[in-house]
Amino acid sequence: MDLLSNKWIINLLVCCFYLGKWFSSGAGCRHTLTCVRCNSVEKKIYVHLNYKIPCVRLLNATHQIGCQSSLSGNVGVLHVLESEENLDWVLRSGPNPPYMVILEYRLFTRSIMMKLKNGSGRVAGVAVVAPNTNPAAGFSPHNTCPNENTGVYTEKYDPTMAHCNVTVWNPLGNGLSYEEFDFPIFSLKDDNETQVIRQCYYDHNHVVNGSAPQYPLCAMQLYSHMSAVTDTATCMRRNDINFSLNPDMVCDPLGDFNVWASTRPINNTAKGHKNGESVVIAAARLDSRSFFFDIAPGAESGVSGFVTLLAAAHALRNVTQEAHLNRTILYTFFQGETFDYIGSSRMVYDMEKNQFAVDLDNVHSVLEIGQVGLRPNSTLWFHSDPVSRRNNSVNEEVCVENSRKLEIKTIFSATGLNVSVEEPGFSQPLPPSSFQRFLRARPIPGVVIEDHKSAFTNRFYESMYDNGEYLNISYPPNMTPEEQLEHITDTARVSKVSKAGPPLSTFYFFLSVTQMLYSFLVQSNNSWIQQLMTSDYANHLTDRPANLYVGVAVQQSEPTYLVQHLLANLTGSTVNATQDNCKNQRMDPDDKDSKHLYYYFWVQGAAPPNSTERQGFCVRSTVRLSKALSPAFDLHQYTSTDYSTWTESRWKPITGRIFLVASHDLEMLTLGVGIGILLTSLLLTYFFSSKAEILFSSGREPATATY
Ligand SMILES: *[C@@H]1O[C@H](CO)[C@@H](O)[C@H](O)[C@H]1NC(C)=O
Ligand SMILES: *[C@@H]1O[C@H](CO)[C@@H](O)[C@H](O)[C@H]1NC(C)=O
Ligand SMILES: *[C@@H]1O[C@H](CO)[C@@H](O)[C@H](O)[C@H]1NC(C)=O
Ligand SMILES: *[C@@H]1O[C@H](CO)[C@@H](O)[C@H](O)[C@H]1NC(C)=O
Ligand SMILES: *[C@@H]1O[C@H](CO)[C@@H](O)[C@H](O)[C@H]1NC(C)=O
Ligand SMILES: *[C@@H]1O[C@H](CO)[C@@H](O)[C@H](O)[C@H]1NC(C)=O
Ligand SMILES: *[C@@H]1O[C@H](CO)[C@@H](O)[C@H](O)[C@H]1NC(C)=O
Ligand SMILES: *[C@@H]1O[C@H](CO)[C@@H](O)[C@H](O)[C@H]1NC(C)=O
Ligand SMILES: *[C@@H]1O[C@H](CO)[C@@H](O)[C@H](O)[C@H]1NC(C)=O
Ligand SMILES: *[C@@H]1O[C@H](CO)[C@@H](O)[C@H](O)[C@H]1NC(C)=O
Ligand SMILES: *[C@@H]1O[C@H](CO)[C@@H](O)[C@H](O)[C@H]1NC(C)=O
Numbered sequence: 001m002d003l004l005s006n007k008w009i010i011n012l013l014v015c016c017f018y019l020g021k022w023f024s025s026g027a028g029c030r031h032t033l034t035c036v037r038c039n040s041v042e043k044k045i046y047v048h049l050n051y052k053i054p055c056v057r058l059l060n061a062t063h064q065i066g067c068q069s070s071l072s073g074n075v076g077v078l079h080v081l082e083s084e085e086n087l088d089w090v091l092r093s094g095p096n097p098p099y100m101v102i103l104e105y106r107l108f109t110r111s112i113m114m115k116l117k118n119g120s121g122r123v124a125g126v127a128v129v130a131p132n133t134n135p136a137a138g139f140s141p142h143n144t145c146p147n148e149n150t151g152v153y154t155e156k157y158d159p160t161m162a163h164c165n166v167t168v169w170n171p172l173g174n175g176l177s178y179e180e181f182d183f184p185i186f187s188l189k190d191d192n193e194t195q196v197i198r199q200c201y202y203d204h205n206h207v208v209n210g211s212a213p214q215y216p217l218c219a220m221q222l223y224s225h226m227s228a229v230t231d232t233a234t235c236m237r238r239n240d241i242n243f244s245l246n247p248d249m250v251c252d253p254l255g256d257f258n259v260w261a262s263t264r265p266i267n268n269t270a271k272g273h274k275n276g277e278s279v280v281i282a283a284a285r286l287d288s289r290s291f292f293f294d295i296a297p298g299a300e301s302g303v304s305g306f307v308t309l310l311a312a313a314h315a316l317r318n319v320t321q322e323a324h325l326n327r328t329i330l331y332t333f334f335q336g337e338t339f340d341y342i343g344s345s346r347m348v349y350d351m352e353k354n355q356f357a358v359d360l361d362n363v364h365s366v367l368e369i370g371q372v373g374l375r376p377n378s379t380l381w382f383h384s385d386p387v388s389r390r391n392n393s394v395n396e397e398v399c400v401e402n403s404r405k406l407e408i409k410t411i412f413s414a415t416g417l418n419v420s421v422e423e424p425g426f427s428q429p430l431p432p433s434s435f436q437r438f439l440r441a442r443p444i445p446g447v448v449i450e451d452h453k454s455a456f457t458n459r460f461y462e463s464m465y466d467n468g469e470y471l472n473i474s475y476p477p478n479m480t481p482e483e484q485l486e487h488i489t490d491t492a493r494v495s496k497v498s499k500a501g502p503p504l505s506t507f508y509f510f511l512s513v514t515q516m517l518y519s520f521l522v523q524s525n526n527s528w529i530q531q532l533m534t535s536d537y538a539n540h541l542t543d544r545p546a547n548l549y550v551g552v553a554v555q556q557s558e559p560t561y562l563v564q565h566l567l568a569n570l571t572g573s574t575v576n577a578t579q580d581n582c583k584n585q586r587m588d589p590d591d592k593d594s595k596h597l598y599y600y601f602w603v604q605g606a607a608p609p610n611s612t613e614r615q616g617f618c619v620r621s622t623v624r625l626s627k628a629l630s631p632a633f634d635l636h637q638y639t640s641t642d643y644s645t646w647t648e649s650r651w652k653p654i655t656g657r658i659f660l661v662a663s664h665d666l667e668m669l670t671l672g673v674g675i676g677i678l679l680t681s682l683l684l685t686y687f688f689s690s691k692a693e694i695l696f697s698s699g700r701e702p703a704t705a706t707y
């Protein structure tokens with residue numbers, strides 16, 4: 001009986017299918033007159049977009065920013081925007097709204113985007129075609145005064161310096177990254193796929209002599225619905241409610257891990273103040289962002305600074321191990337700084353709460369490396385805080401640090417960089433920097449090294465164009481990845497010519513700098529990085545530039561892993577230990593203290609020439625991770641004005657596709673036919689099942705029948 005009824009159902013389905021085909025094709029033909037057209041509607045299957053980067057929703061204490069589609073995705077008729085004047089078709093005159101607007105990157109401006117936002121009833125979504133080479137003009141979707149309210153320059157600290165009153169740091173910033181759009185915005189690559197979209201538009205939707213195009217029209221559907229709405233407090237509350245019912249969260253706090261290491265081992269088990277310890281924090285930031293979710297190359301805004309700090313840590317390894325410096329250098333790499341200083345505010349908070357290996361009393365001074373474009377003949381500017389320098393003792397220390405300009409210049413020139421070092425005017429406040437979070441706690445002396453005197457020289461701050469190309473990381477064509485890795489690029493080559501310093505170490509310095517630049521700006525999946533990684537992370541390495549977007553807490557992102565392992569390699573030493581002991585931090589039985597002072601990595605190493613088996617080894621270093629999660633989330637202060645409150649919405653898989661749509665009427669008709677078929681099949685089912693005994697009581701099929 002089972003078999004029998006199965007076959008029966010299949011027959012019924014097949015029958016319905018043909019009925020449906022017959023109905024819908026007949027209906028379609030009648031409606032659109034030309035059957036050639038309706039055939040093309042049927043034959044055209046959906047074309048799914050493979051490469052598409054969405055803009056996603058982020059929330060803070062008071063606002064939501066970013067983009068989203070409706071729950072079932074947004075569908076619109078394609079319109080390739082040719083100029084700003086052409087907007088009128090989308091916003092007013094076009095007869096088939098809503099439109100899915102395809103923008104060339106040069107039309108991705110604030111003016112056009114705000115007009116589209118205002119007319120959002122007629123806009124289903126926007127797809128921006130990213131160029132294959134960087135635009136000539138500058139572009140920054142960030143705001144003009146980054147982290148305006150969470151640095152040190154508040155009304156309370158010095159009203160004349162609040163809100164970038166003295167210097168507007170990012171004058172090119174158009175603020176698009178901080179707008180809210182109630183339609184999806186995607187980024188597409190300029191390739192064959194985009195060509196298919198354009199062709200579909202020109203074949204079906206192109207307006208000839210002002211007359212409206214005829215159905216069927218080429219349409220696009222973008223799906224990027226975001227679960228979280230309103231603000232962080234709202235979504236955290238919904239997280240709590242949801243958590244008790246099912247583990248479906250709606251948003252997650254932004255965050256990651258800070259990476260730090262000290263030139264002298266510090267007992268990391270004992271938290272809080274360390275008597276007699278005086279540390280100089282040498283800092284850089286690890287993260288960046290752009291308008292779109294996972295293209296944040298951050299070449300100048302992030303990579304240039306932390307690669308310089310890594311290289312300096314490498315260059316200073318021998319010096320700090322041999323000479324007994326009075327002070328310990330604490331190399332710190334802060335995560336999430338783009339979003340109201342997540343990493344640095346957390347470290348300062350931990351120091352205040354005795355949750356970190358040292359406390360603020362141990363901090364002698366801060367030296368931060370910001371954006372240092374690594375361009376030939378660049379000038380480095382030592383920025384300091386005019387307010388805390390009014391205090392004499394701080395001023396003296398800053399002057400001492402500034403007098404080290406010569407030493408710093410010597411270090412740089414010893415490593416081949418031909419730079420000059422200068423100070424901007426005394427009355428200029430600090431640029432956006434992690435150091436500001438330390439100053440917020442107390443007047444610590446410090447300087448921030450940047451390649452700009454006042455406004456940023458970076459023309460692509462926090463945009464997808466702040467990439468390797470912008471830093472002139474380029475390779476002769478036809479080079480294998482392996483050759484590229486070893487190739488000293490123009491950026492490094494121009495500045496390599498140097499009389500000072502031993503040539504050999506200069507060479508190795510450059511090799512490691514170019515290898516680092518290659519790993520972050522071209523691809524991390526290369527033979528050098530693979531040697532330095534632990535095996536469990538090595539297969540996460542990617543063949544594309546690193547994405548410096550911070551991600552959600554508390555997961556280690558690719559840049560954090562890379563910097564952690566690079567720092568261990570560049571400042572640590574190899575030790576003789578078995579893999580098992582190394583991984584379990586279990587060293588000599590008589591050296592019980594080592595796990596308080598050091599961290600051990602078992603790295604993959606290289607394979608010897610005639611073998612494929614890698615020879616791993618144990619690396620001992622002082623490299624540690626510390627949480628980079630805003631204290632606002634530990635304190636449950638989701639409306640905090642002191643700490644970052646940024647969260648990222650969750651979303652379902654993001655998809656996009658193009659297809660031809662028939663007119664609305666036709667769709668309604670097809671729906672009607674569909675309902676008709678459903679009713680008919682229900683009736684049939686009822687008939688068959690009520691008469692089942694009569695129909696199936698005889699003529700059993702053999703049990704071997706297959707279907
Ligand atoms: C927004 O659109 C309305 C009409 O829908 C128009 O009156 C208004 O001027 C527009 N605002 C901006 C800023 O473009
Ligand atoms: C900047 O500060 C000066 C001095 O207090 C003040 O006169 C000026 O109005 C401020 N400018 C802005 C744009 O707030
Ligand atoms: C939240 O973000 C919006 C948009 O950038 C900004 O205007 C607002 O000041 C932020 N709120 C807080 C509390 O920082
Ligand atoms: C894209 O087009 C080029 C030439 O037009 C062709 O060689 C290439 O195979 C195409 N790529 C894909 C993925 O279709
Ligand atoms: C568009 O209009 C021009 C003159 O008004 C005419 O010569 C041309 O043939 C028209 N093109 C099409 C495709 O109808
Ligand atoms: C580090 O601190 C822990 C906990 O206070 C202590 O047990 C250990 O002996 C210390 N080790 C060193 C080397 O100071
Ligand atoms: C550091 O010292 C080791 C030997 O002690 C030497 O091989 C290495 O080249 C030195 N590194 C630098 C950067 O001078
Ligand atoms: C290190 O400290 C000692 C004593 O505190 C002092 O005599 C010496 O000059 C210091 N050395 C440096 C390089 O600052
Ligand atoms: C760098 O400076 C040198 C001399 O100071 C000059 O000859 C050279 O042209 C400069 N290079 C660039 C790219 O400006
Ligand atoms: C660092 O990596 C290199 C391979 O590039 C390796 O030869 C060296 O031993 C490593 N050093 C440490 C301390 O891990
Ligand atoms: C490493 O340790 C093992 C066992 O303790 C020993 O046999 C070996 O000689 C050591 N190797 C080196 C290079 O010290």
Ligand SMILES: *[C@@H]1O[C@H](CO)[C@@H](O)[C@H](O)[C@H]1NC(C)=O
Binds near residue numbers: 608609610
């Ligand atoms: C190649 O392997 C053999 C044995 O496995 C070894 O004796 C020889 O030294 C290796 N040669 C090189 C260059 O490592």
